[in-house]
Amino acid sequence: MRKTITLEVNGASETAEVEVGTTLLRLLRDGLDLTGTKEGCNEGECGSCMVLLDGRPVNACLVLAVEADGARVTTVEGLSRDGLLHPLQRAFLAHAAVQCGFCTPGMIVSAVALLRDDPDPSEDAVRRALSGNLCRCTGYRQIVDAVRAAAAALRAGEGAPEPPRRAETRPTALPVREEVPA
Ligand code: FES
Numbered sequence: 001m002r003k004t005i006t007l008e009v010n011g012a013s014e015t016a017e018v019e020v021g022t023t024l025l026r027l028l029r030d031g032l033d034l035t036g037t038k039e040g041c042n043e044g045e046c047g048s049c050m051v052l053l054d055g056r057p058v059n060a061c062l063v064l065a066v067e068a069d070g071a072r073v074t075t076v077e078g079l080s081r082d083g084l085l086h087p088l089q090r091a092f093l094a095h096a097a098v099q100c101g102f103c104t105p106g107m108i109v110s111a112v113a114l115l116r117d118d119p120d121p122s123e124d125a126v127r128r129a130l131s132g133n134l135c136r137c138t139g140y141r142q143i144v145d146a147v148r149a150a151a152a153a154l155r156a157g158e159g160a161p162e163p164p165r166r167a168e169t170r171p172t173a174l175p176v177r178e179e180v181p182a
């Protein structure tokens with residue numbers, strides 16, 4: 001059975017016709033070409049598919065696309081603005097917290113949610129917040145250091161880009177992406 005859904009993704013209104021069993025991960029990667037969200041285990045264990053759903057970090061492989069109908073989704077592609085990386089993205093690069101990079105989008109999305117709720121997290125708090133994100137390359141030292149460095153930068157006023165503005169929802173033929181007007 002198919003259903004038409006409309007959701008906001010990185011500030012753009014998207015409408016898609018999906019099978020009711022289609023996951024949000026499949027819709028993002030295959031329907032909307034947002035391949036920054038990675039597919040790892042596909043069973044909620046690795047965190048590589050982490051996105052924000054109405055601001056809450058979720059594993060997109062465990063969420064049905066129809067459950068995101070009417071919701072606001074932020075993927076790693078939605079964090080930079082006007083070519084400027086999010087402070088967390090810059091910190092991951094500066095601290096060599098990336099090797100193969102497969103885990104990185106999910107790590108950064110989880111960290112965005114953490115720093116929104118806790119601007120000065122302890123090392124333990126960072127490790128707890130990222131406990132659902134697995135990395136098989138770097139170890140976690142550099143990742144924790146990067147998150148805490150980004151937190152310090154944000155506290156010092158090195159602002160994150162503005163979050164995407166809500167877009168007007170206008171269902172159209174599917175799937176289609178509409179840019180938010182400047
Ligand atoms: S792919 Fe979703 S948690 Fe691993």
Ligand code: FES
Pocket residue numbers: 097098099100101102103104134135136137138
């Ligand atoms: S950088 Fe390769 S899995 Fe984390």
